[in-house]
Amino acid sequence: MWKEMLTANSYYDFDYTLKRWSYDPLTNLDKEERWVDVPVKLEDGSHVVRVQAQGTTAQPSFSISSEDENAKEALIKHVRDLFQWDRDLEKVRRHFQNTNLEELFSAYPGTPIVKDFHFYDCLVKVIIHQQLNMKFAHTLSTRFVERLGYQKDGVWFYPEPETVAETPYEELRKLQFSQRKAEYVIDASRKIVEGELDLDWLARQADEEVMKYLVKIRGIGPWTAENWLMFGVGRENLLPKADIGIQNALKSYFELENKPSKTQMETFSKNWSPYQSYASLTLWRSIE
Known part of the structure; x- marks a missing residue:
């Protein structure tokens, strides 16, 4: 296992981030000990990175630790980008x-914008959560991940688009998805698999262009597109x-x-x- 210490660029309220993430049953964290386990997908596989606050909001510092020494540089880069400490x-x-x-x-x-763990995870989540109260929204996304995703070291990972694209609508209906919401999630995943929707490319475009592009996709309205831009990108x-x-x-x-x-x-x-x-x-x- 390796461990590194990093600092944020200025004021940073990490404890509020933990509080907001604690509403999601899928997130493995401890508000008292001030840590969260971050699921990270790289080309070489899946990794779990523990991020633990050591400093204060006024003087923020963090310990970053994980298992794979070979992936250390890529994992640190991903985590820095996720928490936007710069x-x-x-x-x-x-x-x-x-x-x-x-x-x-x-x-x-010091209220930060902290990104969701991956572009696809965020898009699926905001589609699932749209027009639902927070409690039921998290219930649905939890069922979705527990049914189609996977765990590593006790940490949940969202499924790959390929897995969701091959899932029948009826499978999500069994989880209490509406017919339309099941179609929105699965059809968007199919667009990604087929190359019609490239989230990495989209994340590099201007806000206005992203909005125009996403709202053309069935099941994605302005609210969903704005939330993907904010929390995904x-x-x-x-x-x-x-x-x-x-x-x-x-x-x-x-x-x-x-x-x-x-x-x-x-x-x-x-x-x-x-x-x-x-x-x-x-x-x-x-x-x-």
Whole structure:
């Protein structure tokens, strides 16, 4: 086993990341000991990397450990990209000091964008979770992974697109998927297997191009595309205006009688660019 110490570029609230991940039964973590086991797929196979916080939000540092010495460099690169420790969250906080979210960012400094473990995992998850409450959404994604995925060292890995593409719709219906949701997940997986949908290529395109491309796929609307961009790719400037949680957070923060309209949300967020994703995350956090 190898172990390395890494540091983040600025303020970084790792404990909040653990709290958010703890809602997902598939994630192996310990909030008290401050560690999470990250499933990583590389060309040479599947690996489990333990990431454990050693420092504080103001002075963040982390121990990274895994088994395969030969994959060490690739695993560290993957984990650094996943947690985005190179982002300057202090710069983000300073940006919002000059906006109507100043109080919110003072209350929750260092809230990071942490990516899902892999592009495909994230896409499947957001398709499954769309238009569902959080509890049942995680129930469905857990059943999906336990049925079609696999474990290594007690850590769950999402299935490969090839596995899902070959799965009959009826198999997901047995897990309480609706017929349409079963079709959306399996058909999107088939597009990936057939080369029609290349997530690695898509992740390199501009936000607007990704949105245009993804919403053409049956079962993927703007909310799903925005969440894939934010949590799959780690893009910084997204505000899913149709998200009920963001609407409720804005209603609470600005003390509105009703949920804000799209026009109101555009007015509120006028000065949030280029960091709207951090506003989204911090708004969600404010009502959890």
